[in-house]
Amino acid sequence: TSQKSVTDIRFVCRGTFVHSTAEEALQILEDALLGVDSKGKIAFIGEGTDLQRLSESFGFSSCAVTQLGQHEFFMPGMIDTHIHAPQYSYTGTALDMPLLQWLNTYTFPVESRFQDLEFAKKVYTQVVKRTLRNGTTTACYFATIHTDASLLLGQIANDFGQRALVGKVCMDRNDSVKHYKESSEESQEETCRRFVKELLNKKYPLVKPVVTPRFAPSCTEALLAKLGEMAKNNKLHIQSHISENLEEVEWVKELFPNSESYTDIYHKCNLLTDKTIMAHGCHLSDEELVLFRETGAALSHCPNSNISLCSGVLNVRNVLNHKVKLGLGTDVAGGYSPSILDAVRRALDSSKVLTIQDPEYKTLSFEEVFRLATLGGSQALSLDERTGNFQVGKDFDALRVNVAAPGGPIDLIQNEKPQILLEKFLNLGDDRNIVEVFVAGKKVVPFSEP
Ligand code: GUN
Numbered sequence: 106t107s108q109k110s111v112t113d114i115r116f117v118c119r120g121t122f123v124h125s126t127a128e129e130a131l132q133i134l135e136d137a138l139l140g141v142d143s144k145g146k147i148a149f150i151g152e153g154t155d156l157q158r159l160s161e162s163f164g165f166s167s168c169a170v171t172q173l174g175q176h177e178f179f180m181p182g183m184i185d186t187h188i189h190a191p192q193y194s195y196t197g198t199a200l201d202m203p204l205l206q207w208l209n210t211y212t213f214p215v216e217s218r219f220q221d222l223e224f225a226k227k228v229y230t231q232v233v234k235r236t237l238r239n240g241t242t243t244a245c246y247f248a249t250i251h252t253d254a255s256l257l258l259g260q261i262a263n264d265f266g267q268r269a270l271v272g273k274v275c276m277d278r279n280d281s282v283k284h285y286k287e288s289s290e291e292s293q294e295e296t297c298r299r300f301v302k303e304l305l306n307k308k309y310p311l312v313k314p315v316v317t318p319r320f321a322p323s324c325t326e327a328l329l330a331k332l333g334e335m336a337k338n339n340k341l342h343i344q345s346h347i348s349e350n351l352e353e354v355e356w357v358k359e360l361f362p363n364s365e366s367y368t369d370i371y372h373k374c375n376l377l378t379d380k381t382i383m384a385h386g387c388h389l390s391d392e393e394l395v396l397f398r399e400t401g402a403a404l405s406h407c408p409n410s411n412i413s414l415c416s417g418v419l420n421v422r423n424v425l426n427h428k429v430k431l432g433l434g435t436d437v438a439g440g441y442s443p444s445i446l447d448a449v450r451r452a453l454d455s456s457k458v459l460t461i462q463d464p465e466y467k468t469l470s471f472e473e474v475f476r477l478a479t480l481g482g483s484q485a486l487s488l489d490e491r492t493g494n495f496q497v498g499k500d501f502d503a504l505r506v507n508v509a510a511p512g513g514p515i516d517l518i519q520n521e522k523p524q525i526l527l528e529k530f531l532n533l534g535d536d537r538n539i540v541e542v543f544v545a546g547k548k549v550v551p552f553s554e555p
């Protein structure tokens with residue numbers, strides 16, 4: 106048992122806990138006790154722990170211990186490292202074109218509607234509620250170029266208790282859709298003086314701004330450099346897209362003829378830091394992966410999107426071998442599913458496709474992908490001091506899973522072991538199995554009625 110001296114215990118749970126650590130992709134604690142303190146942090150966790158002794162040293166005799174059922178377990182909340190909140194409005198449709206055509210035909214016209222705050226409120230409430238129900242305790246969101254709607258997304262995530270990074274999108278180049286572009290000055294001013302400043306002023310405990318150049322083709326080098334400078338001076342998170350599709354990679358070479366690689370463009374503009382996450386990276390070279398590793402920048406693996414837009418297949422084993430931080434992303438709406446469980450399945454499928462093509466390729470295990478969905482995502486977003494697993498001192502961000510939830514999608518025969526329960530949940534489960542969601546020790550699902 107590891108513990109620290111805390112006296113004010115908010116609640117204690119007893120049962121099976123599954124999570125990942127640096128050493129073990131899957132660690133299972135059976136009949137364990139976990140205590141959450143009044144700040145929502147994990148005060149103690151231990152297997153076969155002496156309840157009597159703990160209750161005395163932590164003084165929680167007054168609060169009831171919640172006992173999990175036989176087919177239940179707690180796992181860390183899932184982390185969506187890349188999701189476009191406005192695109193939730195058309196998720197599950199419009200998957201018949203490659204990336205650049207898809208952006209011009211579907212994405213930009215829809216995103217341009219988000220200057221309308223009523224529309225934004227409707228869609229952003231839906232996406233926050235849906236992802237929370239699906240077990241996404243932390244989401245790293247792209248919004249649109251509109252500052253007020255982007256601030257509204259931060260407010261809605263805060264209101265529902267979701268941990269979030271929120272980015273106002275920056276784009277000052279190549280507008281295929283009239284008015285869905287900013288001037289360079291406007292993009293800088295709105296991002297720096299309004300979006301970041303106002304979001305920080307709200308002092309939402311779980312919501313942070315993230316500097317968000319859409320991707321290199323949407324930005325002039327001058328804007329990229331300004332955003333990099335601002336992120337550096339204020340130690341801000343950064344997100345963008347990189348090397349998603351081959352046509353995009355070729356276009357970037359034309360637009361930035363003086364750069365050595367796609368990665369080099371971001372690197373020269375100070376946009377690769379240990380608080381950076383770049384989506385996709387399907388077509389990065391090994392030299393580019395080394396630059397990620399050296400700068401501490403992370404990748405978001407978005408397998409549903411990579412398949413749905415026929416963009417490419419990320420070689421995850423190679424990324425992990427290069428020791429580049431990696432999480433999973435839904436990339437709604439390029440990826441059609443707003444669930445990280447889907448991302449887990451598509452990541453496993455993609456890895457198996459690579460093994461079919463090359464039997465030497467070492468397929469990812471479900472335990473490894475479970476780690477990507479939780480601790481990996483947390484590390485990729487530089488939030489692992491506070492989230493990602495059940496280490497004492499971290500915030501309690503967790504899902505209470507009932508694999509045999511009545512009316513749910515999974516049938517059990519008898520007494521399946523925790524590892525089997527987790528594997529079945531990852532492959533077959535859905536929100537019916539996620540009976541409770543906690544963020545920073547607060548129960549956020551089921552929703553409390555306002
Ligand atoms: N690259 C630039 N913008 C986007 C976007 O909205 N979705 C995806 N999948 N790729 C992008």
Ligand code: FE
Nearest residue numbers: 187346384436
């Ligand atoms: Fe994306």
